[in-house]
Amino acid sequence: MSTDLPARRHTAPPYDTTPGHADRPARRPEPATPPIAFLGTGRMGGPMAANLARAGFDVRVWNRTADRAAPLIATGAVVAPTPADAVRGAGILITMLTDGPATDQAATGPDGFLAAAPGMVWVQMGTIGADWTARLARTAARSGVTFVDAPVSGSEGPARAGQLVVLASGPERRRTQLAPVFAALAKATVWLGPAGNGTNAKLVLNNWLVDLAETTAETLSFARRLGLDPGAIVDLLQSTPLGSPYAMQKAATMLTGDFTPAFALRDALKDAELAVQAAQASGTELALTQALLPRWRHAAERHADDDLAAVYTTA
Ligand SMILES: NC(=O)c1ccc[n+]([C@@H]2O[C@H](COP(=O)([O-])OP(=O)(O)OC[C@H]3O[C@@H](n4cnc5c(N)ncnc54)[C@H](OP(=O)(O)O)[C@@H]3O)[C@@H](O)[C@H]2O)c1
16 A cells, blocks of 8 residues: 555544434434444544444443543543554444554554454454454464454445445454444345455445546546546436445545545555556456546645545546
């Protein structure tokens, strides 16, 4: 993955931290659900942890940048100073960190969580790719921790609304225990078989997403260069089956030029690179995705923390 991008920018929490938010009244979860440790309270993890706390779960959060976790106190969550502190006494751990190295660091680094809670269930929900998923599943097994690979489909809006889709894979005997947890985060959970399948499905979906975003940027740019009004082309596409809702949403963002991130270009680029790697490992080639990588890396030099719609600036 790209290593020479500028340092990340952080913004205020985009989610409601009010306990018992009107859209989602506080309720008691299943009595059998143990405390939940939640690591990574970023754009996705913050609202997800807030939804769990508001649903009545006992939630302990940790975030590398403590300021970014502090607003969750208002939802009833407890902020822990280290990953190990967050998991002590917890039965379920959710990780929602940027990538494999960050997740590995939280697991096995100083004050890592793996040594602190043998016997817990670790639900890995970040998009970390196939190799890191396999590696961390092996590390978990060696520590007596059950590993569930469960990335999510849906961006910041669905995360806030508890309307994600969970792509779950791993030991199905955990299905009943995790059902109320996933229900607080998502409108649907799909169980896909052994751990690794969730991540592979996520890479397939995000490969579709980055290709759609790229063709949307190219189409608007192509229209503009032919002297057409790109907005009129969007209207035209919308009036036909060609205009997929996601592409039309991104087209609107591209034309307004407001790149407030829902899904940061940095992370979309990471996922495109992970998809290309997974394809290569399986003996296939993602020609479209491979072709967009150089320009997306170029766009990320200035727009890493902006929405991926910012690829329009280089199309
Ligand atoms: N945004 C989306 O639309 C979307 C949708 C589905 C899945 N995802 C995936 O969900 C994951 C989180 O994405 P996000 O949008 O929430 O990103 P984000 O807002 O950038 O949050 C990233 C999180 O990872 C932490 N982190 C990064 N590097 C770290 C390190 N070296 N050590 C410890 N913690 C580290 C950050 O901590 P700090 O606050 O200290 O930086 C933050 O908690 C990613 O894998 C992403 O691909 C995103």
